[in-house]
Amino acid sequence: MHRFKHFFRVTFIVALMSLSTACSTYYGAANINSVPEGSEVINDKDGSLLGVTPLTVWWKDSSKRKKQMILQIRKDGFYTKTAVFWLSMRHKSQEAALKNVQLVKFNLLEKK
Secondary structure (H helix, E strand, C coil): CHHHHHHHHHHHHHHHHHHHHHCCCEEEEEEEEEECCCCEEEECCCCCEEEECCEEEEEEECCCCCEEEEEEEECCCECCEEEEEEECCCECCHHHHHHCCEEEEEECCECC
16 A cells, blocks of 8 residues: 555656646747848748848747757848758746857858
8 A cells, every 4th residue: 555655646746747847938049140141031930031130039939859940041132041950949038048049140142
């Protein structure tokens, strides 16, 4: 009987810990630069315009795992670039992510 109670307590505690981890929110941020500056940054997932370089953007996710980011970088007179990078989602607040941004830089090829 004692072993059963102990097993039940341990199982209950582990279940509570996993629930609190599953409900957590993690943040990551990137400072996106391009050559040339002034390039549009488009979220490839939904087509939304994130802004114009240089640009700092943050994301949130329920997972602490790295997140693959796929962006389109475009500017008139240059070929559009599909930019792919891994974003660290290790921060517990937006402020912490913005204080520790990842630097990302892309070079666009000029059309001739």
